[in-house]
Amino acid sequence: MNFEQLFPVLYLITWQHLMMIAVGLVLIYLAIAKEYEPTLLLPIGFGAILVNIPLTSALTQIDPETGKALEGALSIFYEAGIATEIFPLLIFIAIGAMIDFTPLFKNPFLLLFGAAAQFGIFFTIIAATMMGFDLKEAASIGIIGAADGPTSIFVSSRFAPELLGPISVAAYSYMALVPIIQPPVIRMLTSKKERCIHMDAHPKVASRAALIIFPILVTIVAGIVAPSSLALIGFLMFGNLIRECGVLNKLSQSAQNELASLVTILLGITIASTMTADKFVNWQTLMIIGLGLIAFIFDTFGGVMFAKALNFFLPANKKINPMVGACGISAFPMSARVIHNMGQKEDPTNYLLMHAVSANVGGQIGSVVAGGLILALIPLFA
Amino acid sequence: MNDITKAAIEITGLGMAGIFLFMVIFYFVIKVIDKFFPAKPVSE
Helix, strand or coil: HHHHHHHHHHHHHHHHHHHHHHHHHHHHHHHHHHCCCCHHHHHHHHHHHHCCCCCCCCCCEEEECCCCCCHHHHHHHHHHHHCCCHHHHHHHHHHHHHEEEEEEHHHHHHHEEHHHHHHHHHHHHHHHHHHCCCCCHHHHHHHHHHHHHHHHHHHHHCHHHHHHHHHHHHHHHHHHHHHHHHHHHHHHHHCCCHHCCCCCCCCCCCHHHHHHHHHHHHHHEEEEEEEEHHHHHHHHHHHHHHHHHHCCHHHHHHHHHHHHHHHHHHHHHHHHCCCCCHHHCCHHHHHHHHHHHHHHHHHHHHHHHHHHHCCCCHHHHHHHCCHHHHHCCCCHHHHHHHHHHHHHHHHHCCCCCHHHHHHHHHHHHHHHHHHHHHHHHHHHHC | CCCHHHHHHHHHHHHHHHHHHHHHHHHHHHHHHHHCCCCCCCCC
């Protein structure tokens, strides 16, 4: 038996494999040292190492002697959890159980920013088609702008599963980078005077009945308007109903903690199964990372410009601070915190947090609606 | 401009209109729920 037979991996490993192992290490570093979305980036980073060692038994391999497939655990997880869309949908139940819709009842008008700040998704779809991606790939890349990992995974696993790895990495990385991405874009689009606009407080609260009825009605309405969005919106609202009904506290806690943790571990490491060197080390990946950034920038642009446009029609005492528009993305509560802090820096007496949280919750709904609409629209054109 | 980009622009128009439509509907859903199930005033 010679050295090659003893250590075949050393003969099979390429610079692309080594590069992917380095990418895995960088993701683990970012997760631990910088705390950038560690719950996802750490499993993805470790998984990237796991699947880029040649002959890894974590992925399905063909036995050269018998020609039979030797099933790998991550390949099985992929087929069972991502290809079937079960993992992202379970995460939606967990997210639904974490969302408190009370801020929307305080000022439902701010829901509209959850629509405007999805502009980056569509702008990026157009940009991606100009760069040579087909419509399904472009839609999967654009959905990075949903600033919502599970929605990105759900859409891309249906339309472009081969791009799932870079799309997931971009989506989660940029979500973690919201405090760095949004402020310069906002400053560029607004004047100091606009950033200092004070908004009226709405001390209202929502009744328990209202909070219970809301997820049920939203599901029914979404089903009537766009049935293809129901899996996304329905699972989110189901999780929220568990939270608000008041009789399933144990299930609500389980969904928010155990379910979220378990599925996140599986989701992260399974996404990494798509990050093999042959699929990841190419120009497409770099383009996707760049387009993801464009999506986040134009989300912020859409929200801020919509607020500025509304201010043309609103009376002087009802003007909206355009920074609040930028909170229409789904990155909750990070975006709301960023905007509140920006407002405080401009004017320490300006408390934007409540309005920012309302717009941010609107963004959580808006991103899921955007995902559902893309799932409905793309097949009509592709 | 190729056909795919034209389709993407059309999807952008329909998509943004669709999201706003959804949000306007949800806005009225909240208003209706709030009207029929108002929050009890918090006592001082």
